[in-house]
Amino acid sequence: MTKVYHFPVFKMLEPLSDPEEEQNEIQKSAPDFAQGSEMKLPDVVEGSFPEAAVNGLLKHFKMELTHVSSEIRQLTGKQDELLEKVETHNQELEASSEMAELTKVMNEMKMGLERLTKLRQDMNTVHDRSEKLRQRAEKLESVRQTAERKEEELVAKMEPPPPCNEEK
Numbered sequence: 581m582t583k584v585y586h587f588p589v590f591k592m593l594e595p596l597s598d599p600e601e602e603q604n605e606i607q608k609s610a611p612d613f614a615q616g617s618e619m620k621l622p623d624v625v626e627g628s629f630p631e632a633a634v635n636g637l638l639k640h641f642k643m644e645l646t647h648v649s650s651e652i653r654q655l656t657g658k659q660d661e662l663l664e665k666v667e668t669h670n671q672e673l674e675a676s677s678e679m680a681e682l683t684k685v686m687n688e689m690k691m692g693l694e695r696l697t698k699l700r701q702d703m704n705t706v707h708d709r710s711e712k713l714r715q716r717a718e719k720l721e722s723v724r725q726t727a728e729r730k731e732e733e734l735v736a737k738m739e740p741p742p743p744c745n746e747e748k
Contacts (some may be wrong), residue, residue: 677725
């Protein structure tokens with residue numbers, strides 16, 4: 581008689597025997613330590629259970645696994661086709677006479693961009709210097725005007741007032 585054990589995880593196993601009958605059989609095979617008997621392992625450990633569980637799992641997941649496997653093969657095939665197309669396209673581009681011209685233009689653009697970047701840096705430097713010079717010129721102009729005013733005030737204090745001609 582083949583025993584099939586009932587566990588909630590393995591609901592896909594068929595046929596299921598009566599749980600009470602299984603419990604009685606397990607209790608009968610349980611060792612009695614008081615009498616000094618040797619411990620006998622139940623059938624679950626001896627090998628019948630793992631084989632049944634594996635078969636049940638395989639039955640349950642076989643369809644799904646074959647479907648996923650076929651989809652993976654299809655995707656791999658499509659990926660290979662796309663890789664071949666990209667490789668062919670790249671080879672055509674490299675073999676093209678326009679590619680050399682395109683490379684030349686791209687190098688010229690790179691050099692031109694470097695020149696523009698350098699020119700921008702130089703212009704920013706010139707702008708900063710001219711701004712500092714303008715501020716310095718404004719400051720010197722205000723100092724010059726202040727000095728002229730002070731000079732005029734000193735000259736005005738030093739000159740005697742003009743004589744008053746009073747005619748009476």
